[in-house]
Amino acid sequence: MRVLRLGLLLALASGFAAICIYITGLSDLSVYPSYHLTDEEAQSLLSLHDSFQKCVSANGLGLKAASGNDYCQTTISFPGDTIPKWRDPKTGELEALSFDFNLCEAVATWEQRDPKTGELEALSFDFNLCEAVATWEQVRNSTTILTKEFIDSLPNGWEEYAWRRINKGIQLNRCENRTLCMEKLSLVLPETPPYFPRQYGRCAVIGNSGDLLKTKFGKEIDGYDAVLRENGAPTQNYTEYVGRKSTFRLLNRGSAKALDKVVELDEQRKEVLIVKTTIHDIMNKMIKELPIKNPVYLMLGASFGSAAKGTGLKALEFALSMCDSVDMYGFTVDPGYKEWTRYFSESRQGHTPLHGRAYYQMMECLGLIKIHSPMRADPNRAVKWVPSPHIIRAARIASEKLLRRVGAGSEDPLHSCSITKKQVKRNLDAVSKLRKAALDHIRYVKRATMYPLEHSLGHGLLCTVPTD
Numbered sequence: 001m002r003v004l005r006l007g008l009l010l011a012l013a014s015g016f017a018a019i020c021i022y023i024t025g026l027s028d029l030s031v032y033p034s035y036h037l038t039d040e041e042a043q044s045l046l047s048l049h050d051s052f053q054k055c056v057s058a059n060g061l062g063l064k065a066a067s068g069n070d071y072c073q074t075t076i077s078f079p080g081d082t083i084p085k086w087r088d089p090k091t092g093e094l095e096a097l098s099f100d101f102n103l104c105e106a107v108a109t110w111e112q113r114d115p116k117t118g119e120l121e122a123l124s125f126d127f128n129l130c131e132a133v134a135t136w137e138q139v140r141n142s143t144t145i146l147t148k149e150f151i152d153s154l155p156n157g158w159e160e161y162a163w164r165r166i167n168k169g170i171q172l173n174r175c176e177n178r179t180l181c182m183e184k185l186s187l188v189l190p191e192t193p194p195y196f197p198r199q200y201g202r203c204a205v206i207g208n209s210g211d212l213l214k215t216k217f218g219k220e221i222d223g224y225d226a227v228l229r230e231n232g233a234p235t236q237n238y239t240e241y242v243g244r245k246s247t248f249r250l251l252n253r254g255s256a257k258a259l260d261k262v263v264e265l266d267e268q269r270k271e272v273l274i275v276k277t278t279i280h281d282i283m284n285k286m287i288k289e290l291p292i293k294n295p296v297y298l299m300l301g302a303s304f305g306s307a308a309k310g311t312g313l314k315a316l317e318f319a320l321s322m323c324d325s326v327d328m329y330g331f332t333v334d335p336g337y338k339e340w341t342r343y344f345s346e347s348r349q350g351h352t353p354l355h356g357r358a359y360y361q362m363m364e365c366l367g368l369i370k371i372h373s374p375m376r377a378d379p380n381r382a383v384k385w386v387p388s389p390h391i392i393r394a395a396r397i398a399s400e401k402l403l404r405r406v407g408a409g410s411e412d413p414l415h416s417c418s419i420t421k422k423q424v425k426r427n428l429d430a431v432s433k434l435r436k437a438a439l440d441h442i443r444y445v446k447r448a449t450m451y452p453l454e455h456s457l458g459h460g461l462l463c464t465v466p467t468d
């Protein structure tokens with residue numbers, strides 16, 4: 001048994017390395033003969049780039065996108081006079097010099113001073129559009145809440161996965177005592193997903209940037225169907241700027257450990273709390289003893305590599321898995337920013353704001369989100385040159401093939417499932433109240449639930465399908 005497991009691990013590790021090399025190799029066509037695109041597929045990716053570049057120029061406040069040397073790569077550049085302000089608190093280095101990037105994902109480059117002229121060149125970031133379009137479109141059809149059904153369906157889910165979601169899980173000896181493990185997770189582990197793709201119409205994700213105090217977005221934000229906030233962001237005393245409504249709150253480890261303080265931020269005590277990391281004994285104790293009545297769940301995210309480590313991207317991922325449209329406030333740094341601040345506390349440093357801004361611009365120009373900021377304050381601003389749904393769909397399918405994703409190009413809605421599990425229990429009450437778009441989607445996927453599988457080869461999903 002043990003030998004088998006080791007063998008599997010080795011196979012997985014070498015397979016994963018091969019994929020990395022493969023994807024990295026895409027940027028160098030001479031080395032890798034990669035998947036042969038049909039003319040139509042190639043055309044769809046060229047159309048995507050064309051629209052994308054126009055979109056970045058039209059909406060990016062000075063950002064420019066250029067194609068790389070293959071069908072996937074794009075480089076987003078800042079104007080030459082942009083000065084990076086963010087320093088890595090550990091190394092003291094300026095932003096982008098210190099990025100530790102997963103080569104399978106986006107690659108960041110900081111073109112340094114020209115050795116001859118000594119001039120600072122444009123700050124630029126390379127992104128893989130194929131990866132982005134294939135992965136984010138998949139997020140829209142996946143569930144991003146950890147459930148018992150998921151752990152039960154994962155081969156060796158309790159031994160290999162469950163303990164990783166428990167703080168100090170390592171001491172549980174891979175859930176040797178499963179009862180104990182289930183006990184620790186029980187307060188945050190629903191049987192089946194509490195939310196569905198397209199359950200909400202318009203959603204807003206609110207970051208914590210000090211920029212929020214420059215524009216009174218409060219009324220506008222309260223008009224959304226669902227509002228997602230982060231960590232300790234207050235609304236009291238700031239409602240003019242950030243609104244009052246709060247449906248979800250995404251918590252990092254530090255905020256989750258102060259759960260008692262976090263729940264006080266929402267006077268209604270109705271906010272749903274989503275913990276990004278692990279469940280901690282302190283949290284369990286507070287949920288039971290205070291008691292905390294808000295629903296608390298753990299997030300199950302897709303992996304975007306280090307390009308998407310921050311709470312901001314996780315919040316967008318969560319919103320995109322439930323909402324028709326996602327608008328974002330309070331994340332961006334506008335040209336000429338002096339320092340990254342929080343709206344409710346003094347000059348607190350965010351992380352890699354320029355990289356974040358480039359990544360969000362990419363997402364806006366893939367039609368995933370709409371960015372609101374003091375310099376884009378018109379609520380009715382139309383994002384110009386967003387690639388049409390037709391182009392996105394064709395480019396997504398071509399990308400899936402190029403990246404050798406599970407089930408690439410198939411007509412079957414369950415094409416990307418690499419693990420399929422029959423599931424008896426269904427929460428039909430929750431489904432009956434859903435809006436039409438969500439019901440249509442459920443019908444389209446034949447009532448299956450799709451979960452992202454971290455580090456899965458070819459980005460396959462785990463799917464549960466009803467038996468009845």
Ligand SMILES: *[C@@H]1O[C@H](CO)[C@@H](O)[C@H](O)[C@H]1NC(C)=O
Nearest residue numbers: 176177178179180181183184
């Ligand atoms: C497993 O954990 C449960 C719950 O904490 C405990 O009651 C039980 O004694 C444990 N079993 C073993 C074999 O340690």
Ligand SMILES: *[C@@H]1O[C@H](CO)[C@@H](O)[C@H](O)[C@H]1NC(C)=O
Nearest residue numbers: 233234235236237238265344
């Ligand atoms: C709002 O302002 C009042 C009065 O200054 C203060 O007591 C309260 O703590 C503030 N609330 C928050 C959440 O900052």
Ligand SMILES: *[C@@H]1O[C@H](CO)[C@@H](O)[C@H](O)[C@H]1NC(C)=O
Nearest residue numbers: 137138140141413440441444
């Ligand atoms: C997601 O679901 C929609 C239907 O709701 C479908 O049109 C689309 O192709 C699906 N996307 C992926 C990546 O499977």
